[in-house]
Amino acid sequence: MSVQPKLSGYSVRQLMELDACTRCGECVAWCPTFAENRQELTHPLGKIARLRDWIVRH
Amino acid sequence: MGVSRLTVFWVFHLLAMAVLVAGCWLRVSIWLEGQIDGRAPAGARRALVASWRFVRRVGWRRVLRAFIVHGLLHPRLRAGDRRRWQAHACMLGGFAALAGLSTLTGFAQEILIGLFRVDHPLVRALANKDTPLVALLNEVLGLIMVISLAMIAARRYVRRPSNLRTGRPDTVLIVLLAATLLSGYPTEVLRLLAEQVPAEVARYSFVGYLLSLPLRSVRWPWEALHYWVFLFHSLIASAFLASLPFSKLFHAAVSPLVAAANTVAREAEA
16 A cells, blocks of 8 residues: 655645755765665655655556 | 747746646655654745744844855855855856846746736846846857856766766766756757847857857748747757756755755854
8 A cells, every 4th residue: 555645744945955955966965765675665765756746646 | 830939938938847746746745744843744834934033033133144055156165176165156146147138038038928918127127138237148148058067067068077977867967967058059059040030139148149150141941940949949948947946956946945955054063
């Protein structure tokens, strides 16, 4: 079962932060989940990209 | 060459500006679907009122300081990677200054002189690309952007940090920016040749002038060549501007706002 995100679940500032992301990869060094499992699904840039894709599609 | 190159440019440029505004509105309308004070959708009116209250509560000075220091000068980036900060500052500063100068030149040329027939030495100086200060600024700012683009490309393709990912959109953006910047030089060379700008005036556009020197004695249809190269340069520049809200370069407009808001909110919590 996939859980679909809702825009109304985010604050305006969080949605702005998605557009402020430059995909520089700095966050990867600070992500404890990705550091633990090194899987593409938990890669911070991957998560941001999937959320962006979802927003564009909806 | 029946249609004036400036007519073609303005038609395309105004269309591109319309796409730019529509794209920005699309992005903002997505933000406004989110929550403010726990309620969604925020809507434009509530977002404006909440922003106004936030600024009133923390003070304009604090917001402005955070915007300039953290939104534009990026001290954390500077402390972390000096070279990356230099490339970023040169690209952002060069782009903002060049866009401002082009807007001023276009405004002086098309609106003040073209529409209102203003005849003032300052307006004439601004509208003329060969005025020493205008020519020098265009040349230096363009050069700063070319150097910073080379630094950015080198970081992406030559000495790439392990966390950095370069996808097709990044490559397309770099190629588009490079085409926009580099096509400016042949355009300037051909303009100097087509308009037969005397050396003592042309030398202020120092890169274009130096490149034009070997061609000065050649008899080619410079005017026709300038027409097509100018169109290529200006149309690709307009297309680049129109693509901004749909590319990652939109962060240049959003990041300073987010950095300022986050800094002020953090300071207020402390």
